[in-house]
Amino acid sequence: MTSRLLLVRHGETEWHAENRYAGVTDVALTPRGVAQAAGLGGWAVKSGVHAIACSPLSRARLTASPAAEALGLAVEVQEGLREVDFGWGEGRTVEEMAEEDPEAVRRFREDAASGAFPGSEPVARAAARATAALRDLADRHPGGRVLVVAHNTLLRIALCELLGLPLGRYRRIFPRLDNGAVTEIEIRGTETALRSLNVPTAPPPGPAPGPSPAGD
Template sequence: MTTRLLLVRHGETEWHAENRYAGVTDVALTSRGVAQAQDLRAWAVRSGVDAVACSPLSRARLTAGPAAAALGLELEVQEGLREVDFGWGEGRTIQEMADEDPEAVRRFREDADSGAFPGSEPVHRAAARSTASLRDLADRHQRQRVLVVAHNTLLRIALCGLLGLPLGRYRRIFPRLDNGAVTEIEIGGTQTALRSLNVPPAPFPALAPAPAPDPSPAGDRHP
């Protein structure tokens, strides 16, 4: 028996313009991020989604919440889907870090696991918790389609973990996931198949407007 997981990066946040690393930090969604949540809502209603799960960070909750509400589903909050803590890099741009310690940035770009930022969560630990969370969702929702809203780095690491790819190379294997785009995987037992990658939700005629979520704490963009 298999489960389809529809992995989505949360909507755009206020730190996107400056490209700051926001792991455990909550920053507000932009108006575009709120609109992306509404687009995801419309897509989910028309795509046969059976369950909705998300990271506990508010940017993910605000993106997933409209879809869950429109489908009449409880939002399943998964602690294991929280974004990576970037430690020394949290809240900073890559240029700011390179200006202070270019060697640290070089090591990170070469291998994000062995060259992780000082004080950050190890990549292998993020992989273990995220893949465990996704496998748990797959086990509990067999033969269903589950919308999962989480984060750019966390989802790329999880994809590498599930597909047996080098964890420290996640940035090169999957350069980025776009806000609101859907990556579909199929999990059956110990096997995982990648069905699509970083696909914008297909456009549909607009649903009746839903109340916009309060774009308070919620955000990240990072390379």
């Protein structure tokens, strides 16, 4: 039986303005991020959502909360949906890293798997835990529509793994997932299909921010 997973990147955080890699650091939502979460809640009510799961990080929990309250559902917190640990890159901008070690940044931009930041979680490991969590949700909600709130890098890596695309090129294949937008996949047994990408759930709340970092 086919299950549909509605993958959502959490709302905007306080580090977006500086384009810092949040990774596993718990960073608060901005007022815009809170509004994005509320918009997602309203969208979920009209979208036939049967279950909700999220990362254990607070920015994902807070983004999932309005939808859970509106639908009267408990949120399934999944450790496998936690964002990638960026090691040396945690809390830093690309410019700061490039000033310290431009070669490390060049390797990362060339291939995000083989050139991952020092001390970071291996991309293949992140892909394995993320896809295991998503497949588990699909198996436990056959024929359902599951809202999954997680993170920019983790979800892009998972999409590559599920669709048979090179993990090291996730940044080029999926340049970014927008905050609060929905990317829908369909899982049927071992097969995965991408149904939509970055579909907004509500009009942008307030002025649009600048480019957000690749990993938060």
